[in-house]
Amino acid sequence: MxxxxxxxxxxxxxxxxxxxxxxxxxxxxxxxxxxxxxxxxxxxxxxxxxxxxxxxxxxxxxxxxxxxxxxxxxxxxxxxxxxxxxxxTADELIAQANVIKAERAAKEKEQALKEISELEGELAAAEKSKVELAKFTVSRSRFYQRDRKYSAIKEPIIEMTVYNGTAHPVSRAYFKGTIASPGRSIPWIVEDFNHVISGGIEPLESMDWALAPNMFSEWGKVDVPNDAVFTIEVVRLDGPGGEALFDSSGLSENQLDRLAKLKEKYSAK
Known part of the structure; x- marks a missing residue:
């Protein structure tokens, strides 16, 4: 044959x-x-x-x-x-597809668990920073708008007294300012601002500042009633080289939502 x-x-x-x-x-x-x-x-x-x-x-x-x-x-x-x-065959193809799905699911879970760890690490670091930031105190805060010569637009002014109770010299400080009236649930304004400190502020040093935010920002638009109270929260401090010493910003709302969804899907598996 x-x-x-x-x-x-x-x-x-x-x-x-x-x-x-x-x-x-x-x-x-x-x-x-x-x-x-x-x-x-x-x-x-x-x-x-x-x-x-x-x-x-x-x-x-x-x-x-x-x-x-x-x-x-x-x-x-x-x-x-x-x-x-x-x-x-159809069965062989389906079996191979199931293997591919399982491999992808394993990689997806590995990446998700890594992201969960990173996000939780940022949260933990933010909480730790709050302890140190509390040592950088604002003992006096005042907000007002003063008249400017030859202009109908008033200039916003933030006056504050700060004390550096940390063990580090600070070159720049970041704050969240809130102006609210007693008995009202919604503040008149909640805005971030920061100040580059000429010469820095050393540990155990106190300073008085009179800052002038941009008059065209929200600070220049707000109409503050006489009974309003101005409070300031320290949210970040930079060191001599401009590096962040302590930062309490943590995660954004989107990141918090993503963390919750990732933990719900993967943490218990």
């Missing part, structure tokens, strides 16, 4: 013994035809799984970055995608 005929017969027997139809990734047209043939043998639920698995497995080898950079041609990419699904 001719050797080639023998091989063909053996291959035919093997394929016949496989039972389930297999995908043909020899060309795009062959794949489309074999997809139809494989799908015909599946019920609606299995067909949906198969379709999803086909997309997932084929696209798992897609490297768009390599194509965009010219390291790989689109033709090469197409061949790799066809090769990845070639010869597989």
């Amino acid at each position: 001719n050797y080639r005929i023998l091989i063909a017969l053996v291959s035919a027997v093997l394929l016949a013994g496989c039972g389930e139809p297999r995908l043909d990734g020899s060309s795009e047209a062959a794949l489309k035809a074999s997809v139809v043939k494989v799908s015909e043998k599946l019920d609606s639920t299995k067909k949906e799984e198969f379709t999803e698995a086909l997309q997932l497995v084929a696209l798992s080898k897609m490297d768009l970055a390599a194509v965009m950079s010219g390291k790989k041609s689109s033709d090469t990419l197409a061949v790799e995608m066809l090769t990845e699904v070639n010869g597989k």
Whole structure:
């Protein structure tokens, strides 16, 4: 018997013994035809799984970055995608897709747990900073608007007395100012401001400041009643080199929301 005929017969027997139809990734047209043939043998639920698995497995080898950079041609990419699904039955393809999903889920969880740790670290650092920031005190605070010569626009002024009770010289201080009236739940203004300290303020040193915020900022627009109280919170201090010594800002609302959702999804697993 001719050797080639023998091989063909053996291959035919093997394929016949496989039972389930297999995908043909020899060309795009062959794949489309074999997809139809494989799908015909599946019920609606299995067909949906198969379709999803086909997309997932084929696209798992897609490297768009390599194509965009010219390291790989689109033709090469197409061949790799066809090769990845070639010869597989529906069950084999679905099993491979499940492995890919599990691997991705594991990587996603690893990244999420890392992000949770980082966000919680920022929260802890902010709480620790609050202890030190409390040592930088504001013993007197006053806000008013004074008249300016040749101008109808008044100039906002913030007067304050500060004391550096930390063990570090401070080059810049950041504050949150709140002006509110007793008995009112909503403040007239809540605004951040900061001050670059000429020559810095040394440990155990006290200073009096009269700061003039931008008259076109919210400080220049607010109309403060006589019964309003002006309070100041220290939120950050910078060291001699401009580095943040202590920062209580912590996480934004979006970050807090993300942390809560990540912990709900991953922490208990």
